[in-house]
Amino acid sequence: MSRIHEAAGSVSRRALMAAAVSTVAMAAFGGTAARAQDGLGTPEQPIEVRMIANEAFANQWQTLMVPEFNKAYPNIKVTIDGVPYVELLAKSMLDATGPSPTYDIIIADDPWVPQLAEVGALMDLKSAEAAAWTDAGYDWDDFNAAPLAAGEWKGVQYGVPLRSNMLMMFVNKALYEKAGVPVPTPDITWEQYLAQAPKLVQDTNGDGKVDAWAIDTYFVREPLTPTIWQTIMNSNGGSLLDENGKPAFNTEIGIAALETHKKLLEFAPTGAVSHGFSESLQAFRQGLVATMFNWGSVYKGSAIDEKTTTLKPDQVGIQALPAGSGGPGAHRGIWNGTVSSKSENKQAAWTVIQWLSSKEGEAWHSANLGVFPARKSTLAAKPSVEWLGPVFVGLQQAYDAAEKGKMWRIRHPRSDAAQQILADEHSRFMAGQIGAAEALQVAADKIEKVLD
């Protein structure tokens, strides 16, 4: 600095300016070149980044998302390995805990971030190191609070939302009309919903046999089934854990919510007690049920895609689950992009998920693959396709509800163990083997031990 000041005395102002600009340019250019060599690859030496993801979307990402990403970053080769959902956590854990993991990027489901972070597998995406690789225009504050929180554990941001999802209520408007019941509004309550349900169990073709029902959703023994119960409980002001992290669901609100979940079976198709994600989806797509509580992302396959559904777009409504005393219900399910803490290509890995979660990447992602965005700006913008309009309205409602009622699974390094216990006790109750109070008591005792 002092030298420039000295020089200022002897050289003209213009010459000085020129010199300064060129110095900056040199620095910038040199910097980029050096960085390209370390982190983002060159045409001669591309960087290979490997990602482990859910098999359900790995192939779609590999064939559609990666080429789009490569338009912006041609020197980063991304290879995506798909693993079936139920084994993905264990497989990611096994790999990430090794001395030199195969995968640079781990795509982690909502409750997995604490589990992976606790074993030191993930990189802090807001650390100084990562910040240096973060684009200046990357707007952290633009994310909705609920989806961004899914990537956080103990105050550290380990993940960014790549595929956001919410448990929502799907409505088959045609069946409502047929039954002469008003189509639900976004502020429908559980009382109203359950009062209408009996009328929606109906005989639509007049042959004397019931052929349409009010509801289908998760009832089967599986870890995601308790999320329905939890949503009912949350929307009535109940919560899974208290502020000390002890089970707090074993209350009257919890018991009532469990009873409500079971009561839904009365208005559900025969055999619904063994239904889960796929089965309820099939029933809804076949036009057999008037409502379905399921993940919002199935909207496209249920209302738009003629190969998979018999329903038409204008027939299908989507909104948050009915409201309890505390407001409408939802449940968060965010796929987080995380970077392995032991990766040798951290910069490139972060660049991939940074691009996909940026305003630009997210807009492309939702417009072309129908994936739900997490950013306020993407949700507020006019969607590229018409059907996304009402979906985004419902989604924003669900984000707000989830944020308000803390509607997500237990955040803890042993979250999945606790969820499995909930699933077991929930299923015993559904099968009529024990009462609601006992089920929650057993679950609370077991979960307290597991989380301890």
Next chain:
Amino acid sequence: MRTMTAAGARKVRSRTWTTLADVMSRWAFMGPAAIILGAMLAYPIFYTVEISFSRFDLMTFSAVEWIGWENYAHVLDDYRFWSSMKVTLVYLVFALPLQIVLGFGIAFLINADWRGRGTVRALFIIPMVVAPVVAGGIWRMILDPLWGIMNWLIGLAGFAPLDWFGDPNLAMAAIVIIDTWRWTPFVVLIATAALLSLPRDIFEAAEIDGANWWSMLWSITLPLLVPIIAATFVVRWLGAVKMFDIALAATYGGPGGATNVINLFIYEEAFRSLRFAESAAMAVIVLVLTMVLTGIFLFGTRKLEERC
């Protein structure tokens, strides 16, 4: 003298050599199997036993602290473990005898000497080849009370549809049916081969002696088949104990825990709940029980083989 000693020594050495070569050639039969299994299984089994007595560290996937029987105490204290054991027992008691009897019976039927025999034999293996996930799914489609063809047929006959996967007893029945559908073909495959390789001359002799087919079946065929029936039973038993894929695909272990067989529970504890130490403790318990029961079966087999 000297030459004689040398010759004697040579003789002794060559005899030792022959004995040694003989022992070697005997062991060479056992060798490959023993070496592959020793190399591949010694550490994994040691590891499982070790972590079952330890606090497990997910960060390194290893045992960090010896805690004695604590994991076992946890497991034995969990009602889910006991109910899984009970469910497994029920499944085995129904499925195993059914499969063995059906398998040998069908093998006897399709082994009749006719042109299509080979084709029928080959087609019969298909149920085994269908991946468990797909098999579970197809059966769900067939048995579903809403859109399943089985209940549609039952409905045509005028009966109310059965909720196969909603009722605990029917769910277990469904698991037994699916498992029997999948594994009877294995018994058929082995049994037809066994029937094919029976020595013909014994039967011809018996026939000349005027024996009828029943007495031949009872006093010649069955005794000759005892080792292979026993072997099929033991192999099927060891396979059935480990069954969890069908339960996972067809019933998810539900309703309640009605079809949550022990291996499904162990799998869930390890791969879903990431409780590897408890899972290992259960694995060791199951290993010991399986060993004891297999030992009893082998003892029984030995007795049967000796008697025949």
Next chain:
Amino acid sequence: MTAAAFDAPLRRRSRLGRKVRIAAGVFACVVFLFPVFWMVLSSFKEQRDIFTVPPTLFFTPTLETYISYMQRADISRRLINTVIVAAGSGLLSIVAGAMAGYALARIKLRGAGTIGVIILLSRGVPPIALAVPMFLVARSLGVTDMHITLILAYCTFLIPYVMWLMRGFFLALPKELEESAMIDGCSRFGAFFKIIVPISMPGLLSTMIFSMILAWEELLFALVLTNRYASTIPVAIAGIAGDTVNGANWGALTAVGTITVIPVVVFALLVQKWLIQGLADGATKG
């Protein structure tokens, strides 16, 4: 054509009895194949036609599921991997297992019986308990995601089965066979490979088909030990069934299911001829 020995008296007793027997056998086969028929039928349906009430028998068939899924690179690569792994582990286990089974059945060998029983008892370990430590070993040796790793892992459960089944088959053989061969100057190996193996062809081939099928459909080890380059079809199937985006695509599942069944059935049909051929040869030699 060789006849199952004890058919002879039955055949003489009544033609009708034989016909009833064949009809019953074919009926059993049809019953067992019905779910397979349903699988193949569903594989030609659009997803929306699969779950209809009542079940649809008449629909516009589509080949699209086949085409779209075969085009996905990972299906064809995984199919090739599955063939390599199933053939490799099937062959390795039949050789090692049959020899061990022979040792148990026929060779007097102090300690071999104990080893044999230990090998068999090792099957009592739940596979989940083996998969994780095997992965840890493979990782420290740097051999994860390789065919040979999977082949050897499969051998751990195939060899005990093969050994025990073949022991049963060998026990049923008359003892004089190899005794006479060895008196004729055959070595122990010579007697085994020249006399015993040919005459045990039905058992050997059936056992090999069984072990290949087990390897063909194995999921857990494939899932844990492979990532990409050695990944097999069952992993793909599990992924389609557990599709958390669009729900289980039963069109695709049944199509992939059908694709995986075909090679094994063709193989079994081919082997069938060879089996009877082998038996005839063995019989003449024996």
